[in-house]
Amino acid sequence: MTQQAETDRSTDTAPWWRSAVIYQIYPRSFNDSDGDGMGDLPGIIDRLDYLADLGVDALWLSPFYVSPQNDAGYDVSDYRDIDPRFGTLEDFDRMRARMAELGLRLIVDLVPNHTSSEHGWFRAAVAAGPGSPERDRYVFREGRGEHGELPPNNWRSVFGGEAWTRLPDGQWYLHLFDSTQPDLNWENPEVWEEFRSVLRFWLDRGADGFRVDVAHGLVKAEGLPDWDRQVRMVEGEHEAREHDRPEGPETPMHTGSPYFDQDGVHEVYRDWHRVLAEYDGDRMMVAEAWVEPAHRLAMYVRSDEMHQAFNFDFLVAGWDWARLSRAIEDSLAESAKVGAPTTWVLSNHDTVRHVSRFGLADPIAYPMGIAAEHEQPDYDQGLARGRAAALVELALPGSAYLYQGDELGLPEHTSLPAHVREDPTFARTDGAEIGRDGCRVPMPWSAGEPGLGFGPQPWLPQPPAFAALAADRQVGVPGSTHSLYRDALRLRRELGLGRGSFAWHEAHDGATGLLAFVSTTPAGRRVLVAANTGEQPVALPAGEVLLTSLEDALVDGVLGPAAAAWVSLD
Known part of the structure; x- marks a missing residue:
């Protein structure tokens, strides 16, 4: 890569x-x-x-x-x-x-x-009937089949089942989610x-x-x-x-x-x-x-x-x-x-x-x-x-x-x-x-x-x-x-990590499973971020250890599996 x-x-x-x-x-x-x-x-x-x-x-x-x-x-x-x-x-x-x-x-x-189907707009749409301005706020359609008994298309709800529900007057309304969540018509100003x-x-x-x-x-x-x-x-x-x-x-x-x-x-x-x-x-x-x-x-x-x-x-x-x-x-x-x-x-x-x-x-x-x-x-x-x-x-x-x-x-x-x-x-x-x-x-x-x-x-x-x-x-x-997150957020803020630049480090290696990149902060400080996704310990470059994901994550410069560290390279 x-x-x-x-x-x-x-x-x-x-x-x-x-x-x-x-x-x-x-x-x-x-x-x-x-x-x-x-x-x-x-x-x-x-x-x-x-x-x-x-x-x-x-x-x-x-x-x-x-x-x-x-x-x-x-x-x-x-x-x-x-x-x-x-x-x-x-x-x-x-x-x-x-x-x-x-x-x-x-x-x-x-x-x-x-x-919601209890929104005032939808209640008005149900009461107003087909072809009304109130129904045009939502996606209403006639059904397919000889008597409109089939849904307008084959779309399925993200939550399971059909994405259409039929009202007693014969029209169907679209709901990509639950039947109590009718879709709005974004073609309507x-x-x-x-x-x-x-x-x-x-x-x-x-x-x-x-x-x-x-x-x-x-x-x-x-x-x-x-x-x-x-x-x-x-x-x-x-x-x-x-x-x-x-x-x-x-x-x-x-x-x-x-x-x-x-x-x-x-x-x-x-x-x-x-x-x-x-x-x-x-x-x-x-x-x-x-x-x-x-x-x-x-x-x-x-x-x-x-x-x-x-x-x-x-x-x-x-x-x-x-x-x-x-x-x-x-x-x-x-x-x-x-x-x-x-x-x-x-x-x-x-x-x-x-x-x-x-x-x-x-x-x-x-x-x-x-x-x-x-x-x-x-x-x-x-x-x-x-x-x-x-x-x-x-x-x-x-x-x-x-x-x-x-x-x-x-x-x-x-x-x-x-x-x-x-x-x-x-x-x-x-x-x-x-x-x-x-x-x-x-x-x-x-x-x-x-x-x-x-x-x-x-x-x-x-x-x-x-x-x-x-x-x-x-x-x-x-x-x-909790202390890990609090420490990480404090260091992120102090160093400006979220505002830093990004580059992969040479230790970034799929063979070892070491995810490694360098964030260069706005003040010019280079911070190595390393996470070991592999099964074996991996040696890291020398530097000042700022934070580790676990107390024993980094021992003698070697990062254990399922562990991460922030290391200052300056």
Whole structure:
């Protein structure tokens, strides 16, 4: 592999988002202030000091809008208010004010591909009937077959089953996700104007940016054509996913789909870019876009569109030298072509936690959920690899996202009983797909308190292993995963690693499995970042050891397997 350098155009006066470390909060699972079993905004306020002390720059909050919660808030019925389960707009304002005091920025989730079926627009559409302006806000079509009894096309829901539901009057509406999440019609100017208004509403309340859900959706191919590849994928998806390799049609990426990554989405984001430019303070957008190859993702972060896009190639690469190397090199190269930073991520609320993925026998496994009857991860192995991967992520140039609990080394909950699962994918596939509940289990704050300090009755049960990993067992404890993250974030900030340049080191070698690159910081300091993905110890170049992923990771200059180190070469 040739050496690849990434030229970082950022400086100390560059926009904050180019090198920020952003912490994702899943509100219902973060901290419950009132004992109703669900996390809330006052609970977040109570933990802001913890997050500021950890050293992150900004928070991304998953949806807190009014919602029937059929898909954990990603089915929005009112984009301009807080669901009472989470608090009030006054709570939001108090939270934002306290964040400002602590120097934390705020990113809110935006869900523009679909609304809830309880949204006022959709209720009006159902009542108004076929051909009405109200129905034109959504994707309604006549059915096929002699009497319109067949769906308009063969599209399948991402959550399982058909992507169409028929109303009593005979028309069908599109829902790429759950049937309670009807897709909006982005060919309708009224939809465009509504979302400009929603953006301004939250910008006026102090939001610094937006994470855009299903950013590769919104626009569908003209004529809504059938997609035969998708049908084959659906028919064989469970067999294919037993191999857990994100390289075939079972991958979350959506190459060639008539309803994802259509070129028309980019005009939406150019429009939104202009809205954000009306405001001071370097407001930003980050795309959730499961697309490939890397140059397609880079299109979302051209200078007049979004500012960041999650690097899912990096997330799905697994613990594998070649795949990690390729993801890093391709991503940096394509992002540099459009002058954008690369945005690194290992876990989020839609993926099995990386500590558990890295603990499976196949180091590139990407299961769509883990249940008790599946292979159980080796936690110690997964944690060692996960800590090492974190040092890689946090040293790469660009921005990095942490998912709540990453800093505690939380694993997936792999033994949730069926009756507590709430992810619609579990129900829509009759349990064939386990779903995402296992990564959404409430945070453990205090080992000796009810609900481990989250609240007395967590909406999902926590696994016994969480007690030993609770924050009060790790904060300030040398060698803990929390201390590793805190130290890494402090060094990243002091050295300027996120603003550094990138080059592969000569020790970068597939034969040994040593992933090795040099970050040259804005002050000119050269930091070697090395992670051993192989099975044997590997000698590192001499230098000042700044940080290691484990206490005994580096002995006499030799880096052990499943370990990483930062070494100053100056």
